[in-house]
Amino acid sequence: MKTLIVYFSVSGKTKKAAERLAEITGGELYGICTKVVYPDSFVKKVVIARREFTDRKYPKLVGDAEDFSSYDRILIGFPVWCGTCPMAVSAFMKKHDFTGKTVYPFCTSRGTGIAKAVADIKADCEGEVREGLRMNKADEEEIILWLS
Ligand SMILES: Cc1cc2nc3c(=O)[nH]c(=O)nc-3n(C[C@H](O)[C@H](O)[C@H](O)COP(=O)(O)O)c2cc1C
Secondary structure, X not given: OOEEEEEOOOOOHHHHHHHHHHHHHOOEEEEOEEOOOOOOOHHHHHHHHHHHHHHOOOOOEEOOOOOHHHOOEEEEEEEOEOOEOOHHHHHHHHHOOOOOOEEEEEEEOOOOOXXXXXXXXXXXXXXXXXXXXXXXXXXXXXXXXXXX
C-alpha cells in the first residue's frame, strides 16, 4: 500500500505530526503551500480564515504533490481553523481526484476535536473517508490502531 501524507501547517505543529506519521507509516510527505502566505498575527489569520469560509474562497496553491494518482492511502492533516479544516486543505481536495483512495484525516488544535472537519471533508471528497485523529496527544499505539 502506497501512502502519502499531505499536510497544511502554518506554525509547525501539524508538520511535526505529519513527520511522525511518515516515520510510522514509511509514507511520503507533501506540505500544502498557499500562494499568499498567512500573516503572523493570530487575529489577522482568524479574520482571513473566517472570510475564506464565509465566501467559500479557495486560496491559490503553489506546487503540487508528485504522482498523486499512484497513492492508495492519503493521510491529510491540518490545524483546526474556526472549528473545521482550513480552505487551503479544501482547495487541495478540490484539485485532486480521490476516487478509490482511503483518506485518513488528522489534525492539531488548541482543543477542538476533529469531528466537524471530518464531516466537512466527507461532504467534499470522493474517497473513502475514515475516522479522524487529533494528533496533539496521540501516542504510537493510538496511531497504529487508527490506521488499522
Ligand atoms: C485562524 C485560526 C483559527 C483557529 N481555530 C481554532 C479552533 O476553532 N479550535 C482550536 O482548538 N484551535 C484553533 N486554532 C489553533 C490551531 O488549530 C492550533 O494552534 C494548531 O495546532 C496550529 O497548527 P500549525 O502549527 O500546524 O499551524 C486556530 C488557529 C488559527 C490560526
